Amino acid sequence: NDGDPQGYFDAIVAADQKVEPRDWMPEAYRKTLIRQIAQHAHSEIIGMQPEGNWISRAPSLKRKAILLAKVQDEAGHGLYLYAAAETLGISRQELVEMLIEGRQKYSSIFNYPTLSWADVGAIGWLVDGAAIVNQVPLCRCSYGPYARAMIRICKEESFHQRQGYEILYTLSHGTPEQKAMAQDAVDRWWYPSLAMFGPSDSDSTHSEQSMTWKIKRFSNDELRQRFVDMCVQQAGVLDLRIPDPDLRWNAERGAHDYTQPDYDELMQVIKGNGPCNRQRIEHRRRAHEEGAWVREAAAAHAAKKAVAHV
Numbered sequence: 001n002d003g004d005p006q007g008y009f010d011a012i013v014a015a016d017q018k019v020e021p022r023d024w025m026p027e028a029y030r031k032t033l034i035r036q037i038a039q040h041a042h043s044e045i046i047g048m049q050p051e052g053n054w055i056s057r058a059p060s061l062k063r064k065a066i067l068l069a070k071v072q073d074e075a076g077h078g079l080y081l082y083a084a085a086e087t088l089g090i091s092r093q094e095l096v097e098m099l100i101e102g103r104q105k106y107s108s109i110f111n112y113p114t115l116s117w118a119d120v121g122a123i124g125w126l127v128d129g130a131a132i133v134n135q136v137p138l139c140r141c142s143y144g145p146y147a148r149a150m151i152r153i154c155k156e157e158s159f160h161q162r163q164g165y166e167i168l169y170t171l172s173h174g175t176p177e178q179k180a181m182a183q184d185a186v187d188r189w190w191y192p193s194l195a196m197f198g199p200s201d202s203d204s205t206h207s208e209q210s211m212t213w214k215i216k217r218f219s220n221d222e223l224r225q226r227f228v229d230m231c232v233q234q235a236g237v238l239d240l241r242i243p244d245p246d247l248r249w250n251a252e253r254g255a256h257d258y259t260q261p262d263y264d265e266l267m268q269v270i271k272g273n274g275p276c277n278r279q280r281i282e283h284r285r286r287a288h289e290e291g292a293w294v295r296e297a298a299a300a301h302a303a304k305k306a307v308a309h310v
């Protein structure tokens with residue numbers, strides 16, 4: 001392959017094999033992967049905040065332990081993903097700085113507030129549900145380290161989705177007040193969850209190239225449709241209403257027709273103007289600064305050990 005690295009890369013992708021860190025790859029492929037994996041890692045880390053908000057107020061010890069475990073899982077996902085991005089030649093420090101300085105994005109969904117305990121259920125059911133639909137195909141992504149990280153992450157996301165579903169099920173089969181709280185949460189999280197899949201295909205700048213490279217396997221709209229179809233049946237079991245009066249089965253298409261999310265709102269949130277953007281970044285910046293002594297201590301310890309081994 002020495003004479004024709006591009007040809008070798010194209011052949012690996014065409015054969016559905018994996019591109020590995022030491023393989024030659026087009027610079028734009030590397031850049032796109034760093035962008036997507038970093039955005040994904042940042043989302044996991046920022047995504048700890050909305051749910052973390054309810055750890056101290058969970059309604060029972062058991063629910064608190066489950067939520068704690070879930071939020072810790074998100075931290076683990078962020079760390080795997082930062083490690084996967086590092087295989088592309090960028091350091092975790094650079095990535096964290098880009099997040100804090102607003103030079104890299106994270107998912108729009110985590111800029112919405114968690115107003116009630118039912119929001120923890122709605123995040124599990126809808127946000128983790130959307131994450132799974134988006135991420136299962138990423139297990140077949142052409143870049144090996146990202147694809148492999150996704151396998152474990154998806155297994156854990158399945159547990160997260162179930163715990164959210166179970167919270168909503170319990171609430172919707174509880175008192176009328178509890179049921180109303182569950183419905184209110186679903187009403188607020190439905191459209192932002194649909195927006196997680198990104199702009200519509202006609203406005204998606206990266207989809208075509210990412211699909212050619214087999215980073216993405218399906219378009220934003222294909223995955224959004226899959227998510228809607230999945231939720232309709234589950235909402236029936238939950239006995240909760242999806243807040244879309246135009247949602248109905250279309251026998252011809254073999255899929256549900258539904259109302260698109262507000263893409264102008266998505267763009268506003270992506271630009272930093274969502275309800276909680278400032279608060280989320282400020283919190284992350286403070287946590288990063290307050291953790292400086294831990295990083296320094298770990299580096300000093302590693303340096304000492306290295307000397308001891310000489």
Ligand code: FAQ
Binds near residue numbers: 041131216220
């Ligand atoms: N939010 O051309 P496209 C989780 C940006 S799950 C913010 O379509 P692409 C689990 C996009 O970056 C959430 N930005 O882009 C969890 C691009 O901007 P750029 C994280 C968005 O990459 C659950 C521009 O718009 N999951 O964390 C969004 O081909 C519960 C044009 O868009 C992932 O990141 C958005 N919603 O497709 C944790 C999955 N949508 O860079 C805690 C991996 C689009 O040109 C609690 N990522 N943008 O300036 C992906 O699959 C893709 O990157 C998409 C976007 C599908 C998100």
